[in-house]
Amino acid sequence: MYRINDLFTTKRISVFISIFLVIAIIIFIVFQGDNSDTPEELIHKIYLISISLTFLFVFSLLSLIMIAKREFRKISKDTQEITEYLQSVSEKNYDAQVKIKHFHEYLHISVLLKNLVKRVNNKEKKRSK
Secondary structure: OEOHHHHHHHHHHHHHHHHHHHHHHHHHHHOOOOOOOOHHHHHHHHHHHHHHHHHHHHHHHHHHHHHHHHHHHHHHHHHHHHHHHHHHHHOOOOOOOOOOOOEHHHHHHHHHHHHHHHHHHHHHHHHHO
16 A cells, blocks of 8 residues: 555656666767767767667656556556445445555545444434434
């Protein structure tokens, strides 16, 4: 169980750090050697760096999209659990269960909803007496 904000922040930071490390390694490898390069060789090295950075950008963009989709699925599952629980409660099924698996915020909401349902159930029992 983890918090949504913590998750996106740590993944975002780790992705940016890895991107900068890869860029630094590429630049070090390309410009390693003697400094007596001709202008054509320098242009060729610049082209290599720009192509490498383009591939790196596309790769990092695709990986971020995949991470976002996976996290969206987790958020959708937890939201669906809460929605099903609320539908059960609205049908007067006060013994319904909700199981939050992924995010701490949703767990907190479900606990508050359970407490609210207990109160409503107790009030209905008192009315029926």
